[in-house]
Amino acid sequence: MPIARTPDPQFLKMLSGYGLTFAEILYRMPDHPAFLQTFSWQFEDIAPEYPRLRRFLDHWKRDVEASIHSVRVMHQGLIQPREIRLVQEAGYLN
Template sequence: MQASETELMLKGYGLTTAELFYRMPDYRNVLNIFVWQEYDLAPDYPRLFGFIDFWKGQIEGPLHSVRFTYRKLLSPGKWRNVVGELVLH
């Protein structure tokens, strides 16, 4: 069973977005961009590097460069359980 996005964020995962610049297989002078986004763990980024390894082994377009950003959207210290709500006029 796969964990939900909230469970991943509570375990320390953050949203990783990568732009992969690659050369077209038939036109080596043309660069194209592929955008990849997944929840991953910093600083090792196992999912990102796993995807890059997959790309190198299975995709014909050779990578030119990779640019990525990482954002932790939620951390365990920011999570709190609310048991009630009080509405004031």
């Protein structure tokens, strides 16, 4: 009897373009404008649009009193098309 295989949801996200994203946000609080503070965040997002990061920054501008000085973004795709290779083992995928 063949084994039912379902793809891993994380793997499907990688195939659809998600990658590891790191954002460093430098900001100033209104009560201490001379101090530059940092917020670092690592998450999965799609480059170059970064929809998750954009939602977070929209939330920040709307609901957080701190003003953003700058945002630095680093992104690495977790899987590349050249890394995908279908392999068929005798007896398993028949």
